[in-house]
Amino acid sequence: MFNKSNKCLSWVIISLGIENLPCELQRNFTLMRDLDNRTEEKKAEIDKLAEEYVANVKNLASQQRVEHLQKIQNAYSKCKEFSDDKVQLAMQTYEMVDKHIRRLDADLARFENELKEKLELSGYESTDGRGLKNLMLDIDKRGSRGRGRKGSDEDSPRKKKIKNSPDLTEALLPMQPSDVLDMPVDPNEPTYCLCHQVSYGEMIGCDNPDCPIEWFHFACVDLATKPKGKWFCPRCTQEKKKK
Numbered sequence: 001m002f003n004k005s006n007k008c009l010s011w012v013i014i015s016l017g018i019e020n021l022p023c024e025l026q027r028n029f030t031l032m033r034d035l036d037n038r039t040e041e042k043k044a045e046i047d048k049l050a051e052e053y054v055a056n057v058k059n060l061a062s063q064q065r066v067e068h069l070q071k072i073q074n075a076y077s078k079c080k081e082f083s084d085d086k087v088q089l090a091m092q093t094y095e096m097v098d099k100h101i102r103r104l105d106a107d108l109a110r111f112e113n114e115l116k117e118k119l120e121l122s123g124y125e126s127t128d129g130r131g132l133k134n135l136m137l138d139i140d141k142r143g144s145r146g147r148g149r150k151g152s153d154e155d156s157p158r159k160k161k162i163k164n165s166p167d168l169t170e171a172l173l174p175m176q177p178s179d180v181l182d183m184p185v186d187p188n189e190p191t192y193c194l195c196h197q198v199s200y201g202e203m204i205g206c207d208n209p210d211c212p213i214e215w216f217h218f219a220c221v222d223l224a225t226k227p228k229g230k231w232f233c234p235r236c237t238q239e240k241k242k243k
Helices: 002-015 018-059 062-122 131-145 157-164 177-182 234-242
Strands: 203-205 215-217
Touching: 018 062, 062 203
Parallel strands: none
Antiparallel strands: 203 215
């Protein structure tokens, strides 16, 4: 019975598609590294252009100076574009991992409920005398390790429920997958945007360096794609109009 349960757990994990996660992460990290390299190349180009300008500024005509400075400005703009793309990739990577963790939690919760029902029906008692309660406690420990969130195991609501309950029925109260998906990812995780939610999906940064919020979800500010040039959030736009 226990070996069969282990096989079920392995099937659940494989069914999540987690085996694809390392490939997706590797792709994103490769892209970020490529953006880093391109940024460094642009910075070297900027240094070279600046040195040329300083060395030849006295011999350059007015129009040539403007053109040279424009080249430097364009290189700086490209660096910022690479940096913005890297931030977007990093946020997408975070969202990807978080989504897999949520799916894993949901399937583990469903697996626990199914296993509990099967074991209760079979009157399971292990050969070493641990019984159903200890078996489910082991499974819960295994599931709690999957979250990888801040806080100790003792802070886990599900672990507290099993540890403190005097009754097996109370200890193994069913948890629906939707309950897990609605659980807060991390009470200490920073929130952003006008909606005061955690980062997810595509986000855009306000170009006002004094913006108190900084990052916004595309949907919350009515964006479908990243706009060209500088972008200011609704609040900062209103503040600029007042001035």
